[in-house]
Amino acid sequence: MTVTRFAPSPTGYMHIGNLRTALYSFLIAKHDGGKFILRIEDTDRERLVEGATDIIKSTLAVTGLHYDEGPDVGGEHGPYVQSERKEIYMEYAKKLVDMGAAYYCFCTKERLEKLHEDDAVGGYDRHCRNLSKEEVEKNLRAGIPFVIRQKMPLEGVTSYKDEVFGEISMNNSELQDQILMKADGYPTYNFCHVIDDHLMGVTHVVRGSEYLTSTPKYVLLYDAFGWERPVYVHLPLLMGKNADGSVSKLSKRHGAVSFQDLVKDGYLPEAITNYIALLGWCPKQSETEFFDLEGLKAAFTIDGVSKSPAVFDFEKLLWFNSEYIHKLTDSDFTERVTPFITSEIPESINREKMLALLKTRISTLSEINSKMAFFLSLPEYEKELFLNKKNKISDFEIVKTVLTEAKSVLSSVEYFDNDTLFASLMPIAEKLAIKTGTLMWCIRIAVSGMAATPGGATEIMEVIGKCESLARIDKALGMLA
């Protein structure tokens, strides 16, 4: 059975790149009916951020990335938080030392820093690699702080196969004797993820391609323990476009890059998921780009994952989002957009009609406020706005005539719904021998005060009602007098 995991470290918000990794990891498992595990990698005690784990969990929940095993839900391989598994790592590290694949290192931070500054050395000089057993015992007994390092082969080549990138080989001489256990007793990522992945039965390791070149070290660990190596699936990076046109790893300076920021800006979780699924992956033979989670599960295969980094395109996300908003039923839309509405909507407004009109014209939920403002109060406008070349309105006389006629017709209309209004108003066009467009242009400007509006004149009047419509027409007439 395919078992994958998402193993974030709780250091803050949920980056969109992380979410994509979680998504792909989830999909790879679910495509095969496998298991998806959430594991919290909190071994860096200094970067730990309060509440970060909750953000991770809630993000996975709203995007539908439900995990079969993990904190809260449990499972047979728990605990799923690394800080609660501390003893396990030391045990395995010591095993490695006994096998001669790792060693104690008593070098001080100061010494390491000095090595670091000296470019000629190029990393750790393996000073403690050949300490005698007696020396190690003595240091241990003396309570000298230590770390445990992996003993890399000095020559030869280590290779592994990645499902996306193919065969990757590194000269062992390139490999540092990396730290497995830190002086504070916590393991490093380099060590504990291997232990956990093995213990938890993870079959496919899915993660960003920044791990491509360190994976040989992990593979060596599996080999040392005599464990079966997992299938590696490294994902292309997500990039952002800089102001000067260059690209770099997607980060805050490119805009809202955390899931919650995007949601706060009015993006729908399902639109975000759909869009990021397509960044670095393409379905084999598909006519559509629209996928819900079920569709993704069915369509997702690793051979559709690309190798080259993808630039995150906010324009396209925006398009996906507007498409998803348009597809919402009116009641779903109302439910989801309401929390974004910041101003009071008066009773006189036909709220339902207004939202229906706006639904197909906004791209993010937060746009609702600016788009609906003119319904609530008439914006200031110049009378020149009535002039319109296409509708052959070159002077104010015709505007005045139209509005005067409209006012008298409207006064006797009882039900202000779109169809009735349209039917009542049309005779004016006939009477004055003008086009529908000309007639409606004058009225629409009067009731909206804007050149471009969501919906036509009659739809707008349906929303604001008889009283307000007539008041706005009166105001226009006053301006023109």
Added chain:
RNA sequence: GGCUCGUUGGUCAAGCGGUUAAGACAUCAGCCUCUCACGCUGAAAACAUGGGUUCGAUUCCCGUACGAGUCACCA
């Protein structure tokens, strides 16, 4: 700098030795229309570069350029 990886229109991308090199977003034009939006139609727009291999390379190999990642008691 060493190592690893990548390079098809502005962006996401299909292609997997022979194609008029798909499609989507964005852009532009036209149509539709009670303005806008939607929708429809169309346009412009790409195989980084130099060598091979081959009857034939976007596709395979090598070099170059450019880009990215990585070289932590971070993950």
